[in-house]
Amino acid sequence: MNDDILLRVEGVEKSYPGVRALKGITTFIRKGEVRALIGENGAGKSTLIKCIMGVETLSKGKIEINVDGRWCAPRNAIDAKRLGMYANYQHVNIAKDLSIAENYYLGRWVKNRCGVIDWNLMNRQSQQVIDKFQLHVDAKAKIRDLPVALQAMVTISKISVNEKIRLVVFDEPTALLENDKVEILFRFIRELKQQGIAVIYISHRLEEIIDICDTVTVLKDGAYVETRPVCDVDKEYLISKMVGRPMEDIYRISHYPAGAGLMRAEGISVPNQFENMSFALHAGEILGFFGLVGAGRSEVMRAIFGVTRITKGQVCIKGKPVKIRSPKDAMKRGIGFLTEDRRLDGLALEQTMRINVNMNSYDMISKWGIISLARENQRAEEHRKRIRIVTPSTQQLVSRLSGGNQQKVVIAKLLCRQPDILIFDEPTVGVDVGAKEEIFQIIQNLTRQGKGVILISSYLPEVMGLSDRLVVMAEGRVVDTIGKERLERMTEEDVLRIASMTGQSKLSTGVAS
Amino acid sequence: LAEGKSFKIVWVSCSTESEFWQYQQIGMENAVADLQAQYGITIDFSVAGPANESETESYLRTFENAVASKPDAIISATQVPDMTTAIARDAMGMGIVVNFTNCGLEPVGSTEYIDCYNQFYTTSSGDIGDTAGKIMLESLAKLGYTKGTIGMHFSNINAALAPRMDNFKAYVEANSDFEVLDTLFHANDMATAQANAENQISTYGENLVGLYGANNISGDGIALAIEGAGIQDKVVSIGVDSDSLEIEALAKGTLDCIIVQDAYGQGYASMKNAVETLLQGKNPEAAKQVLIAPAVVTTDNMNTPEFAALLDPTMLKK
Amino acid sequence: MTSQPASGNQARFNARHLLKQTEISLLMVITVLFLIASLGTANFISAYNLTNILKQSAVIGVIAIAQTYVIITGGIDISCGAVAGMSTLMVALSQAVWGLPVWLSLVVALAAGLICGLFNAFVIHEFNVPPMIATLGTQTILRGLIKVFSNGGTVSGINKGFAAFATGSVGFVPNLAVVWLLVAVFGALLLKYSTFGRSILVLGSGREVARLSGISIRRTNYLVYGFAGLLFSIAGILLASRMNCATPTAGMGYEMNAIAASVLGGASLSGGAGSIVGTLLGTLLIILIDNIGIQFGVDPFTMEVVTGLVIVTAVVVDQLKKRAK
Amino acid sequence: MTSQPASGNQARFNARHLLKQTEISLLMVITVLFLIASLGTANFISAYNLTNILKQSAVIGVIAIAQTYVIITGGIDISCGAVAGMSTLMVALSQAVWGLPVWLSLVVALAAGLICGLFNAFVIHEFNVPPMIATLGTQTILRGLIKVFSNGGTVSGINKGFAAFATGSVGFVPNLAVVWLLVAVFGALLLKYSTFGRSILVLGSGREVARLSGISIRRTNYLVYGFAGLLFSIAGILLASRMNCATPTAGMGYEMNAIAASVLGGASLSGGAGSIVGTLLGTLLIILIDNIGIQFGVDPFTMEVVTGLVIVTAVVVDQLKKRAK
Ligand SMILES: Nc1ncnc2c1ncn2[C@@H]1O[C@H](COP(=O)(O)OP(=O)(O)OP(=O)(O)O)[C@@H](O)[C@H]1O
Ligand SMILES: Nc1ncnc2c1ncn2[C@@H]1O[C@H](COP(=O)(O)OP(=O)(O)OP(=O)(O)O)[C@@H](O)[C@H]1O
Ligand SMILES: [Mg+2]
């Protein structure tokens, strides 16, 4: 009976200065089992994973893996790899200066007979993996040049390059992926399961868990709550266990009648990124944007925000044409932008939460260039309470916060500036259900105040559930703009079909206005 | 009556890693030994200073720190007189005997800062330049040259030592038709000194008839370049101040002549004077500034005991 | 330490918050050296020697503060010593050769420093040249220019009153040190309380983050290198007063000491971290080692070995303490 | 370009793939200088002068290659010149004072370099000391030790045959340059085709990535600093042969030139990027400037100004070309 137990976690505790991240976790995972790990932001999921993989040392307890009958504990990443344990960490951990092929073989480069690295072989085999995962890129492409979603797929597909695998961990792999990539991932997980490999799967998207996992473990505030077979539970049950209270449909927010035009894009283009984009945003409106990876949604918003230069067309704000040359310009004109890659361009990781929250709005709390530290602190505290950022203090370095809490910091930063036009690019990446609800409430409040919200999300239920209108993009163009009534009649499949229907799409739709 | 007294004396060098200043130090150390034996006193002698001559502020700092450690006497050599006068005056005011060797606060003959030091032994930089110029012309004449180009090499730009270059150039140009090039500097890095000389050799080819290196590293670099190019019979090479590589070069003939200051003698005299001033309560020397002439050492005379010691004072080390 | 809940503003004023870990470690190392020297030598604890140490720290100290600012942005300024040297020369030339009044000579020197700093920013920002190379270039150019302007010689003839500044003092504190400490206090406050200070911290943590947070990278770069240039030239002015002349080698090799002082004090060469108090202590440590060596009469070669060991030890102590936590 | 499908292996062998952007820019700058010098002066294009340039590049060249390795990991090695100097001294002492045969003197020198390198790695890795400070410490310690061992004087009396190595040549290529080029070829291949070479690239791209990919950071650190130490000591050996003696200042100030050569050649001080071919060209550029200056008889002060300008220009050209793309 015990032979098929692959991993045992017994009484595991882990403390960081000022934080007890794990408070006595005990659980067993069997071969071929797909185990979900859920909990609120900061519950300790990622920490548990790092302990299992041996990259963080335990404060107490033990974790062992069954290696053909022997119980072993990895002491570091090298050990873990030797024991056949692989992890896909929450923060895309990938060498950005190197090629995809090389990242696949990181640390275990293939050598030819002469003992030198066999680039031909590596590139060839990598290309096969890339093709299997349908990524449509060259194995020699540098990671730095890829969109984040694709980078995430590279780290996922990387696991399949290994030979002896016993345990695979996915820490929020789908946060940045849209449906077809999620399907590819699920197929991969089933494949692993069939080979008797155990999988630990962390996600804040509960329907995914019900879809792919066998059992689910709930953590709360670093403590173990329970483990149950997935067939015994439903979404509502899990939410109540995680959050400690039942929750209604989180996408149900009040909508307000669209007011005056806030911003209008008129045929804007950036070469090689997108072409002839037109859309309008009104006060009190949530304008959703959907598209597949690389559809160019983020690129459009970056251009509007002054990160890249628009070469054709123009942007009007409140009816007046404006030239936005830099993000600073954009902010002055009342635009706020929450970027999709928080680690790259959203957060100063090695600075305190307090600085990060205030980072883009020091001009609002300073006079003659002198900052009011009291107000700085007060604002940080305010947001910490308002969107429940789990941190021992506002002086904590952001790099030490859990993923979801980092995301909340970026949102707090955006709100601090009180912009009229808010662009949210994947705002709920890695955020737990409870916090998602709060973010949606915030968005509702914003629209009630007559602000305009642009919401980009690769998660269809979210964009479809929240948007007043939905712009669907493909290959750098608008393929359709769907109004509220039409949207309510559509299924996810319908929207997906539009997004991938690049060929015919131009016939069926005009331009949003 | 001097018996049993003890003195603390600090040598504030302007470059501890230079052999020239180390030779001075040997002179001082020998003097310490002799004086201790002679008067039955004990001398606590210590050395301080920056590694390189270009570190002028570090030199000043060392001088200040030396004064702060309240010794009985300080012997020093300064590359920047302007900066040193105030601290030297302070030291004298605190009753510390301050002697300068080789590089002092003012040229011989000037008395503006006469209150800032006790005694100064030196060799005139101008004399060195003149002597080198004279030898250069004589040697070129021997080889039958009447026209050509002469290169000058030195470590760092330095006001006090500039006459070594200026006088050489002036002498040569006043007394002949040879062209003297601008000085090339190498910051006392031998490889750079060598590269500089090599580059001159390749630039001027046959036209290059003389090379003058105004300190030992310059002489080393010149000798190495000449050896590499195999032109020791075609080019007159003169160095200033010695080190072991230069001595070797002189023996080989890759250097024709070295103008040598009596570093050992200056160091010895400075120490002796400092101790005697302390013992007698006044400076025994009649003149506060004493000139010691440079010597000309060639392949022919280098092995006489007198010149051998001049070239390599380590032989004298007790 | 950082993870304690902030119990409001009162908590800000206890020692553990006032000094960061690295600063405490440095203070420890310095105290140990101090004790050794005061017990082991007769004249270390004398008013003359203590003022000496302060006086000697001033020039490097001011440069190191500016260097810390640059390092926080993730840059580095190799030209610091040369800029200081150029300012020293400008003071000397203005006073001795061009016959300008003292105040004007200072203006000339400061202008020279500012221009050099802005030139650095120009090359770094407009052409995206790595700061290390840009400032190395500037250093080389300046060293050449200094020799061209001074004809390679010492420029003396500095105004007596101006030169006397370096030997004067306010109470026990030498004038030079007063300037240094004023710059430090100003620098620390600017870093902590100004939007400029925050901008450089954020810039150092990530260019993209800074840009998307509406911080103008151009503006911040020009400001920080310009500000550094100004401080370098203040150091140069102090140096002119201290040396009572300008030598073509003035300020040479200061970059290493200044960078070392910064990094000892907790600055990270990859940007985003640095402390003025730490830099102050780092400077003091470097100067102290030399002073103590001479007090003990250690021979200069051995002294170099010891200096290297002390510098490494200071950082090792810090790291071990951090680890022990 | 990256999103193009791979058009197979044939594409690998055209110039645009063989040389990176930066290398092409450098090559352009060097070619321009070459043309100017050959047209403007009589003796630039002479066998003697060209061999000269190669010979003079060798020592800095080897150091710069090692430096590039270190820089790729995101580190820096300030001790390079001092390690070379120590090896030079070891060669001289072994041959002249301890009477060892030449081969043994080389072993001693290499061992010294290796030990210094491992010491750097030890301090950097075990105590988490920033490489800049650790190697600055090592530099200071070594400079002191060198003077202690050599009594601060020149050590001559090197084996004649060994000294003759530096003046000999293989065909037109001086021996020194042969060693340099061999090291470069070896270095370039190692970087591209060995797990060691790839590990340092990964480490430079991010410590966390390296750690989580199961690359031993300890091992890589010891390997890279040890390897660099070995190369520095090869440079030191070349220097001993070239100078026919050991001076206490041998190798001093080389760090700036070596780092500049690396960065000119495309290495990024934040790690993760660097090229051996680029470093080679960077070295050549630096040496060339001096040579050409003397060929034209430019006065040495102006020459310094020009050197600075050329260094900055080289990078600016590169950046402008990249932008134009
Ligand atoms: N290096 C660290 N130093 C200090 N505290 C840390 C560190 N890493 C994690 N923590 C804390 O440990 C707790 C658990 O974090 P963890 O990352 O495991 O959460 P999580 O469950 O993965 O959350 P999320 O869903 O947001 O990713 C959090 O409170 C976090 O702030
Ligand atoms: N498969 C791919 N390979 C290489 N580059 C790609 C690929 N897909 C997209 N890109 C690049 O990404 C850019 C568009 O990505 P962007 O992030 O704007 O899309 P998006 O619609 O926001 O998608 P998402 O946010 O879901 O990643 C384009 O410039 C394109 O060159
Ligand atoms: Mg997590």
Ligand SMILES: [Mg+2]
């Ligand atoms: Mg996007």
